[in-house]
Amino acid sequence: MSSKLQNYVRTHRRRAGLSQKEMAFLLGCTSEAKVSRYERFARQPTLETVLAYEAIFGTSARELFAGVYERARAEIQDRARTLSRNLESESDPIAVRKREFLQTVASSKLTISK
Numbered sequence: 001m002s003s004k005l006q007n008y009v010r011t012h013r014r015r016a017g018l019s020q021k022e023m024a025f026l027l028g029c030t031s032e033a034k035v036s037r038y039e040r041f042a043r044q045p046t047l048e049t050v051l052a053y054e055a056i057f058g059t060s061a062r063e064l065f066a067g068v069y070e071r072a073r074a075e076i077q078d079r080a081r082t083l084s085r086n087l088e089s090e091s092d093p094i095a096v097r098k099r100e101f102l103q104t105v106a107s108s109k110l111t112i113s114k
Contacts, residue, residue, distance in 0.1 A: 003067075004066040004067040004069075004070050005041075005066065005067050006041045006065070006067035006068055007038065007039075007041065007064055007065045007066070007067065007068065008063070008064055008065075008066060009035075009038055009039055009053055009064055009065075010039035012053075012057045012059060012064065013035075013039070016056075016057070019032070020032035020035040020036055020039075023035045023056075026052070026056055027049060027052050027053075027056075028052075044068075050064070050065065073108065076105065077105065077106045077107075077108060080102040080103075080105040080106040081102075081106045083098075083102055084098075084099050084102035084103055084106060087099050087102070
């Protein structure tokens with residue numbers, strides 16, 4: 001797995017030529033302190049804030065928060081493998097379907113539809 005930054009919001013903000021204060025205004029924050037904390041990885045934004053960043057920059061949350069996404073995906077793949085192994089002793093159709101799905105998740109063949 002390549003090493004990605006936790007997020008790329010600072011990069012996008014700077015490319016757009018916006019100050020932290022201006023970004024805070026767009027996000028509905030009362031000061032630029034939260035924006036600074038997001039950019040320094042000192043604070044995790046809420047889902048609403050993540051979606052606001054996506055709307056502002058026209059870039060998917062998955063790309064804006066690439067490091068967070070990679071870490072979450074790796075953890076989910078590990079848990080999917082574990083759950084699939086736990087279901088190996090079951091042979092009913094539902095368990096078979098679950099294992100097939102979990103194997104897809106574990107092999108990261110899932111794609112995000114646009």
